[in-house]
Structure formats: C-alpha cells, structure tokens
Amino acid sequence: MITYAYWLGVFALTLAVLGIAGVKLGRWKIGVGLGVSVLLVGWMAYTFHFQQLFVKRWGGVMSIRVPQGQVHLTATWKDDHLWIENYDPATNTCHFSEYSKGNLLEGKVTIKDCNPLAASRGDARLRSSRP
Numbered sequence: 001m002i003t004y005a006y007w008l009g010v011f012a013l014t015l016a017v018l019g020i021a022g023v024k025l026g027r028w029k030i031g032v033g034l035g036v037s038v039l040l041v042g043w044m045a046y047t048f049h050f051q052q053l054f055v056k057r058w059g060g061v062m063s064i065r066v067p068q069g070q071v072h073l074t075a076t077w078k079d080d081h082l083w084i085e086n087y088d089p090a091t092n093t094c095h096f097s098e099y100s101k102g103n104l105l106e107g108k109v110t111i112k113d114c115n116p117l118a119a120s121r122g123d124a125r126l127r128s129s130r131p
Contacts, residue, residue: 001058010038017038052082070086092112093111094111097109
C-alpha cells in the first residue's frame with residue numbers, strides 16, 4: 001500500500017508543478033521540464049532507495065521472477081537487501097542471489113553439488129522407517 005501512496009504523491013507533485021508553472025505562470029516549457037524532473041527524481045529515489053525499504057518495513061509491493069528451470073527454496077533479508085535462494089536441477093547447484101537497491105551491486109553465491117530436493121526426500125524415508 002505504501003508503494004501506491006508513494007507514486008500517488010509523486011504524480012500529485014508533478015501535476016502541481018505543471019499546474020503552477022504552466023497554467024498559473026504561463027511558462028509551459030519550464031513546467032514540463034520541472035514535471036519531468038520530478039518524475040525522474042521520484043523514479044530514481046524509488047529504485048535506488050525506497051523500494052526494498054518499503055517492502056521490508058511497511059508492506060510495500062515488489063515482484064521477482066524465479067529463473068526458468070530453477071526451483072525457489074528460500075528468501076531472507078540482510079539489512080535492507082533481499083537474498084533469494086534457488087535450486088537449478090539441471091546443473092545440481094544452488095544460487096543464492098542478492099537483490100540490492102537499484103540492482104547495482106548484486107552479490108551471487110553458487111553452491112555446487114547442492115541437491116536439497118533429494119535431501120528432503122531422504123529425510124522423509126528415514127522418518128518413515130523408524131519405529
């Protein structure tokens with residue numbers, strides 16, 4: 001919900017700038033330039049600072065797709081960065097990927113010979129064979 005409120009505020013501020021500079025002062029070039037600047041600054045602030053902060057702390061909205069052929073295992077937060085773990089059965093590797101603010105400096109850890117699906121099936125067999 002906070003994400004929608006943020007964008008509503010950015011668009012309201014853009015319309016206010018256009019209304020004041022364009023309609024009241026009659027300076028449309030300045031109004032459009034300032035309006036585009038407000039949108040650009042709002043987008044940059046959201047992408048590079050607010051997105052994960054909103055999701056983690058205030059119930060914001062964020063979507064991430066699991067890469068094709070992989071199975072999602074878990075997700076966790078480290079500070080304000082989201083870490084996602086996926087398993088790739090084709091290569092038998094687990095990928096632990098960071099989604100940082102603005103997707104600029106993203107870390108990635110690859111664990112080779114990782115097969116969590118076989119381990120969970122093996123655990124189930126062990127539990128069923130016990131008296």
